[in-house]
Amino acid sequence: MGNWVGREDYEWVYTDQPHADRRKEILAKYPEIKSLMGPDLRLKWIVCMMVVIQFLAFYLVKDLDWKWVLFWAYAFSSCINHSMTLAIHEISHNTAFGNNKAMWNRYFAMFANLPVGLPYSASFKRYHLDHHRYLGGDGIDVDIPTEFEGWFFCTRLRKFVWIILQPLFYAVRPLCINPKPISQLEVTNVALQVAFNVMLYWLWGAKPVVYMLAGSMLGMGLHPISGHFIAEHYMFLKGHETYSYYGCLNLLTFNVGYHNEHHDFPSIPGRRLPMVKKIAAEYYDDLPQYTSWVRVLYDFIMDDTLSPYSRIKRKLKGDVKQE
Helix, strand or coil: CCCCCCCCCCEEECCCCCHHHHHHHHHHHCHHHHHHCCCCCCHHHHHHHHHHHHHHHHHHHCCCCHHHHHHHHHHHHHHHHHHHHHHHHHHHCCCCCCHHHHHHHHHHHHHHHHHHCCCCHHHHHHHHHHHHHCCCECCCCCCCCCHHHHHHCCCHHHHHHHHHCHHHHHHHHHHHHCCCCCCHHHHHHHHHHHHHHHHHHHHHCHHHHHHHHHHHHHHCCCCHHHHHHHHCCCCCCCCCCCCEECCHHHHHCCCCCCHHHHHHCCCCCHHHHHHHHHHCHHHHCCCCEECCHHHHHHHHHHCCCCCCCCCEEECCCCCCCCC
């Protein structure tokens, strides 16, 4: 459990990310893919249903023993709250109401954020668009682990701990890599979330609050769904920067597993990404892909050549326009 891994630095490259060129090539060959762009009219109703379900769960757990509160936090709250974070990911691309109603998407994301318990939707939007625009960009893309993470979490046991602590590192990493001035939307997001958490405690006590927060932390740590954090961009095969997953958990995660397709066409809602793969199959069928996020987590921990350093990075050239 204490073997040291081989990597001592990121995989530095001097080429642009592959997604922009592939997008141009696919659109030239299959212009009908443009018809898949635009809002997903079902998304807002699915999100509202998920919020109502979690509100009902808050009421049901208020009188349970603590052991059952924690059990349901991992068995159910972790799944629905992680799924909600991926709904917020969808909304960050304006797929709920479209680009013409950008602020509707921002405030709807704050509504979706409520049962997660941790105010992050406004900040996520700002950093996530940078991740798409400048994938692997040194000092810009906060999806890439810090130097400390790469240096310290370099054994099997430490990588296991690192995966458990993923929510913490995703929260702290932007402050270390690419801090930005606090926006008014972020202040609003925090104020709404704190008010909701206090109201939830006042109405039904501590158990629903613990169920909510524990579900979010557990669901984004050592959990089958959290395998997507590793699967999306960690370099399991040299030279390959983005990987897709075509397993059943896409049903719970708004097809975030179709990650090559998503980076090629971020304005296409997750529900339509399988159609991209079907239309342009020759561009995706031969790319490295996964069918199990659990296996991704296991392989990442047990393979001594993999670590938080297993990411492609690049120095950016020219003007960098951040959100």
